Amino acid sequence: MSEVCLGCECNYFEFIxxxxxxxEASIAYLRDHGVLPLGVSxxxxxxxCHYRAERHTWYCGAYRKIAKTKRRKQCYFSxxxxxxxxxxxxxxxxxxxxxxxxxxxxxxxxxxxVRECLGISVATGAAWQKYCSEVTEHWLDNQEPIGGPDIxxxxxxxxxxxxxxxxGKSLSQIWVFGGIERDSKNYFIFPLEEPLxxxxxxxxxxxxxxxSVIVSNRWNAYSSINNYDYIHQVINHSxxxxxxENAQAHTQSTELLWRDIxxxxxxxxxxxxxxxxxxxxxxxxxxxxFSNINHYFFREVARMYPPGLETEETSSDSCNDVQKExxxxxxxxxxxxx
Ligand SMILES: [Zn+2]
Ligand SMILES: [Zn+2]
Numbered sequence: 001m002s003e004v005c006l007g008c009e010c011n012y013f014e015f016i017x018x019x020x021x022x023x024e025a026s027i028a029y030l031r032d033h034g035v036l037p038l039g040v041s042x043x044x045x046x047x048x049c050h051y052r053a054e055r056h057t058w059y060c061g062a063y064r065k066i067a068k069t070k071r072r073k074q075c076y077f078s079x080x081x082x083x084x085x086x087x088x089x090x091x092x093x094x095x096x097x098x099x100x101x102x103x104x105x106x107x108x109x110x111x112x113x114v115r116e117c118l119g120i121s122v123a124t125g126a127a128w129q130k131y132c133s134e135v136t137e138h139w140l141d142n143q144e145p146i147g148g149p150d151i152x153x154x155x156x157x158x159x160x161x162x163x164x165x166x167x168g169k170s171l172s173q174i175w176v177f178g179g180i181e182r183d184s185k186n187y188f189i190f191p192l193e194e195p196l197x198x199x200x201x202x203x204x205x206x207x208x209x210x211x212s213v214i215v216s217n218r219w220n221a222y223s224s225i226n227n228y229d230y231i232h233q234v235i236n237h238s239x240x241x242x243x244x245e246n247a248q249a250h251t252q253s254t255e256l257l258w259r260d261i262x263x264x265x266x267x268x269x270x271x272x273x274x275x276x277x278x279x280x281x282x283x284x285x286x287x288x289x290f291s292n293i294n295h296y297f298f299r300e301v302a303r304m305y306p307p308g309l310e311t312e313e314t315s316s317d318s319c320n321d322v323q324k325e326x327x328x329x330x331x332x333x334x335x336x337x338x
Pocket of ligand 2: 043044045046047060061062075076077
């Protein structure tokens with residue numbers, strides 16, 4: 001059994017050249033990246049199943065002794081290769097799934113082009129756009145926490161978007177919160193929901209390790225940091241030289257923090273869910289190169305849908321039909337309107 005890919009380079013055009021109209025190569029790529037299982041063991045016999053590529057199915061086929069007799073019985077356990085995976089219930093061929101993602105991960109993402117070139121319906125295209133977004137949102141949600149005892153973390157918040165009033169409500173604006181280690185420059189960024197101060201503390205606790213020295217500007221929402229296991233320093237521009245030095249270092253750090261999303265303006269709609277989608281895709285694109293973005297995307301897919309965890313038994317030993325794939329995606333696809 002081979003191991004999952006630890007890193008590979010394949011740019012946009014190389015990717016299309018390798019996988020366009022090639023389901024076999026696409027499935028091998030997905031398997032190499034842990035999206036599909038490298039092996040399946042039978043839940044009844046605990047023995048390794050064998051794979052039949054033409055049916056995309058794993059079969060057991062081992063013989064078991066029947067208790068109190070001398071007879072043996074063959075195990076007919078089988079499971080779809082795609083069960084519980086990113087491809088579960090997919091209505092489009094595997095090569096289309098990965099070529100769709102490849103295009104979605106390019107800066108020139110164009111929904112119309114990808115749909116027409118791959119020959120997929122509006123509803124299916126919208127659904128796969130959503131599944132791809134869920135992967136980068138999963139990545140955003142699972143950013144590594146930063147800081148730790150005595151490590152200085154500069155935090156900052158920024159408001160994105162244009163202020164536009166409609167029926168007294170401001171639209172197209174979103175608070176984004178982030179933190180960056182002053183020395184290593186490791187950082188996280190996350191959209192901030194209302195009520196700000198309440199959600200802020202939960203983000204700080206999620207992404208900043210206890211014992212960190214948190215440096216912030218003066219903003220009311222930050223006032224409760226001291227109630228938690230952190231050391232909180234507030235830049236107060238007192239003219240004091242230590243404070244000025246700290247203020248300068250803080251500004252330099254936070255400028256780096258927003259560098260990646262400086263030109264970002266939220267798209268239409270005022271729902272945080274969509275802002276989070278835009279932001280997560282944008283940050284994912286900024287974090288990776290043209291050549292390695294596909295690798296990291298499919299490794300994230302594998303983390304989100306770990307294969308082999310949902311292996312269930314088929315209903316009876318006598319049933320040797322290929323197990324029907326659960327249509328996880330199908331349900332969701334039908335929810336999306338054209
Ligand atoms: Zn790889
Ligand atoms: Zn078995």
